[in-house]
Amino acid sequence: MQYALVDEVRREAFPNGKGTCPTCGSAMVAKCGPRILHHWAHAGRRNCDPWWENETVWHREWKERFPESCREISHMAPDGEIHRADIKTPTGIVIEVQHSSMTDAERLSRESFYGNLVWVIDGRGFRDNFDIYHLLPDPTSDLAQDLVWSKARRHMNGSNRGLFFRPSENQDHQPGATKATLKDGWVHGIHEIEDQVNTSYRGHHQYDWVRPRKTWLDATCPVYIDFGGDSLMRLEIYDETGLRCIRMIAKRKFVHDVMVETSARAIATRFYPLPRPESAHGQLDM
Numbered sequence: 398m399q400y401a402l403v404d405e406v407r408r409e410a411f412p413n414g415k416g417t418c419p420t421c422g423s424a425m426v427a428k429c430g431p432r433i434l435h436h437w438a439h440a441g442r443r444n445c446d447p448w449w450e451n452e453t454v455w456h457r458e459w460k461e462r463f464p465e466s467c468r469e470i471s472h473m474a475p476d477g478e479i480h481r482a483d484i485k486t487p488t489g490i491v492i493e494v495q496h497s498s499m500t501d502a503e504r505l506s507r508e509s510f511y512g513n514l515v516w517v518i519d520g521r522g523f524r525d526n527f528d529i530y531h532l533l534p535d536p537t538s539d540l541a542q543d544l545v546w547s548k549a550r551r552h553m554n555g556s557n558r559g560l561f562f563r564p565s566e567n568q569d570h571q572p573g574a575t576k577a578t579l580k581d582g583w584v585h586g587i588h589e590i591e592d593q594v595n596t597s598y599r600g601h602h603q604y605d606w607v608r609p610r611k612t613w614l615d616a617t618c619p620v621y622i623d624f625g626g627d628s629l630m631r632l633e634i635y636d637e638t639g640l641r642c643i644r645m646i647a648k649r650k651f652v653h654d655v656m657v658e659t660s661a662r663a664i665a666t667r668f669y670p671l672p673r674p675e676s677a678h679g680q681l682d683m
């Protein structure tokens with residue numbers, strides 16, 4: 398853990414430090430070896446929160462994107478069950494940053510315990526199994542209403558570049574066809590509408606996740622994958638065809654929105670002018 402109470406004050410680990418756990422009150426000792434991430438550990442037993450994951454540099458970097466008062470926040474359910482959220486914003490959104498794989502049962506328990514929860518998962522371990530393909534237009538745009546995309550898959554080199562059908566063109570052979578029911582028809586390539594797609598692009602892409610960690614596809618709370626770049630990939634269902642897509646969202650946008658929005662589902666749904674990076678730390682650059 399990053400924090401323990403020392404004389405009632407939350408403090409980071411320091412050499413030979415002793416403190417108490419802010420969640421359960423038991424003794425903690427500082428672990429400050431030369432080659433480890435400095436942290437606190439329970440002195441006598443396992444961590445009091447069975448959901449707690451050993452911290453990595455990646456966890457610590459995520460916590461440090463948020464004010465200190467948002468990190469490692471304990472929650473108690475009415476029945477006395479207690480857990481510690483990685484990050485909780487002043488507006489009430491809980492962010493769990495997850496490095497290890499997780500069972501469905503544990504994911505469901507955490508989603509129901511926290512409710513207003515968003516997952517940020519470490520994707521660096523499966524980046525080679527995750528292909529990101531062609532742009533998709535904004536699913537709410539007029540353009541998108543008459544497009545049914547062929548599902549992209551690794552080695553399916555047509556669909557990967559962008560193939561689609563139009564319900565409006567296929568009423569003769571499939572009367573009444575809608576986006577949800579049209580399965581085939583006259584095939585078009587994305588190059589025919591490239592300019593329109595570029596104009597209405599809002600970060601959506603087709604993808605294929607080979608050997609996916611299925612629990613994240615079934616999650617009921619929003620899931621963002623961190624592959625280590627400047628953007629997160631949010632897992633989404635694109636439209637009424639059930640097509641899965643990712644949406645790229647800048648980390649700066651995500652960090653801003655979770656501090657402002659009150660619902661985890663509202664993150665990245667609205668436009669806000671973001672502070673310039675130089676002014677993010679309170680320095681005015683005028």
Ligand SMILES: [Zn+2]
Binds near residue numbers: 419422445446
């Ligand atoms: Zn404890």
